[in-house]
Amino acid sequence: MEGILSGLGPPMGFTTLDYTILLVYLVAVALLGVVMGGRQRTAKDYFLGKDTIPWWIVCFSIVAAETSALTFISIPGLAYVTNLSFLQLAAGYLLGRIVVSAVLLPAYFAGELSTAYAFLESRFGISTRRAASVVFLGTRLAADGVRLFATAIPLQLLLGLDYPVVILVLAFVAFLYTFAGGVRGVIWVDAAQMFIYLGGAILAIIVLGSEAPAGLPGLLRSAAEGGKLTVFDTSFGPGFFQRPYTLLAGLVGGAFLSMASHGTDQLIIQRVLTTKGLGPSRRALIGSGVIVIMQFTVFLLVGVLLYALHGGASVADLGLTRADEIFPSYIIRSFPPGVKGFVIAGLIAAALSTLAGSISSMASSTMLDLIKPIVGSRLTPASEMRLSRAITALAALLLVGAALFFMTTARSVVELALSIASFTYGGLLGTFLLGALFRKPLQRHALVAFGAGIVVMITVISFSVVAWTWYTVIGVAATVIVGLTATILFPGDRPLAS
Numbered sequence: 001m002e003g004i005l006s007g008l009g010p011p012m013g014f015t016t017l018d019y020t021i022l023l024v025y026l027v028a029v030a031l032l033g034v035v036m037g038g039r040q041r042t043a044k045d046y047f048l049g050k051d052t053i054p055w056w057i058v059c060f061s062i063v064a065a066e067t068s069a070l071t072f073i074s075i076p077g078l079a080y081v082t083n084l085s086f087l088q089l090a091a092g093y094l095l096g097r098i099v100v101s102a103v104l105l106p107a108y109f110a111g112e113l114s115t116a117y118a119f120l121e122s123r124f125g126i127s128t129r130r131a132a133s134v135v136f137l138g139t140r141l142a143a144d145g146v147r148l149f150a151t152a153i154p155l156q157l158l159l160g161l162d163y164p165v166v167i168l169v170l171a172f173v174a175f176l177y178t179f180a181g182g183v184r185g186v187i188w189v190d191a192a193q194m195f196i197y198l199g200g201a202i203l204a205i206i207v208l209g210s211e212a213p214a215g216l217p218g219l220l221r222s223a224a225e226g227g228k229l230t231v232f233d234t235s236f237g238p239g240f241f242q243r244p245y246t247l248l249a250g251l252v253g254g255a256f257l258s259m260a261s262h263g264t265d266q267l268i269i270q271r272v273l274t275t276k277g278l279g280p281s282r283r284a285l286i287g288s289g290v291i292v293i294m295q296f297t298v299f300l301l302v303g304v305l306l307y308a309l310h311g312g313a314s315v316a317d318l319g320l321t322r323a324d325e326i327f328p329s330y331i332i333r334s335f336p337p338g339v340k341g342f343v344i345a346g347l348i349a350a351a352l353s354t355l356a357g358s359i360s361s362m363a364s365s366t367m368l369d370l371i372k373p374i375v376g377s378r379l380t381p382a383s384e385m386r387l388s389r390a391i392t393a394l395a396a397l398l399l400v401g402a403a404l405f406f407m408t409t410a411r412s413v414v415e416l417a418l419s420i421a422s423f424t425y426g427g428l429l430g431t432f433l434l435g436a437l438f439r440k441p442l443q444r445h446a447l448v449a450f451g452a453g454i455v456v457m458i459t460v461i462s463f464s465v466v467a468w469t470w471y472t473v474i475g476v477a478a479t480v481i482v483g484l485t486a487t488i489l490f491p492g493d494r495p496l497a498s
Helices: 003-008 016-037 043-051 055-065 069-081 086-103 105-110 118-123 126-159 163-211 215-225 247-263 266-272 278-309 323-334 339-378 381-407 411-418 421-437 443-463 468-489
Strands: none
Touching (some): 016 163, 016 339, 043 163, 043 339, 043 381, 055 266, 055 278, 055 339, 069 086, 069 126, 069 163, 069 278, 069 323, 086 105, 105 118, 118 421, 126 163, 126 266, 126 323, 126 421, 247 278, 278 323, 323 339
16 A cells, blocks of 8 residues: 555545544544543553443444454445455354354353453463463464554555554554553444444445535445455355455355464454353344444445446556555545545544454453463452553553564565464364364364464465365364364363373
């Protein structure tokens, strides 16, 4: 996306009204997080929200947490150069959440679990819990650090600020309400921000319709004539596994990816565990899948309408280098004052929801998975809270450091980091499924399988054997096969000492 920066220079037509909207928005979300967070007395209050958050608020929060600023700008670009076939993947996301609700959530609520990885301790042992937590922390730091930097790219373009300034402002606002309000504050702010960024996308559709002589109906007719409203791709043949957006790749690959992200990632499980029980958690998780389909439909429609408005011009014809640049450049050139500020607020909302969730989930996993099992008995509730907040501050600083690091790194490494979760999701989900579906695997088997799954994924991704939608499927299969094979080759009646 950096190619557009040199071509367009400072922000175009960004008025005092737009800046006022952004300032009011940033202050409002910080205050909302502080107020709704209430007072926390223990680490459990701070990281689990006292089990008093309505399921529908958690549902909105899950959607916001998985929607980054990259989603906000990249999905319209994807639709511009393809069609609506990404919705096949979104349908797979819903299927995956249904499986998680049936298979993994009962295990999470069967005991007094504090994180996703506490289940692995109850099933295998403390070493497996620690290994999963460390892997989560590493991947979350890298993936969200680079997302923070990538978010700064369009905002630098739109606001005319330096990258470090944008990074620090975003991180400070997210840290402020995360530090003061805990996970409860994060969840309520995320729920509000979902409506802000969706409102921004809907406003974009309205503006697009106003620019076309025949309005939205005319743009949709043009998009249909260009094949842009095609949803299903049922074709097979040579290169099938290299194409990411076929029906089978979308449903199967999307389901496994969603099972990993929404069944084993503390970023999401932390929210699920704040509900009042298994029933509300299931409603929150499955409901988020339904909303995600509607949300992607809106984002994709922005892209196909842009395609119709530009008469099918290629990315190069528009003077751009990547499809990701199409939506931000349109915002800067065509949106009227006020509307531009609101849409950029939506972009920032998508960024903050992911960033705050990352800070809170990293802090909770560090405290509850790594530190408290060792020193928990020696901590008073007050000291727990002080330590939890200190770890929250450290998590925010580390994310800023990661973003600043990627700011100076070659683009190829940035793109690698953006897909870093793919290296570990298969191993994580495979290990969880070993524990939930099979009785024989022990801790020694789980650790070997976990490591093997990650090695297999590094190999598959490095050689680009298949499309990215198949990555998690392969990682899960490798982990489960190795784990079950290990139980046959190295049986035992008890796990190794932790």
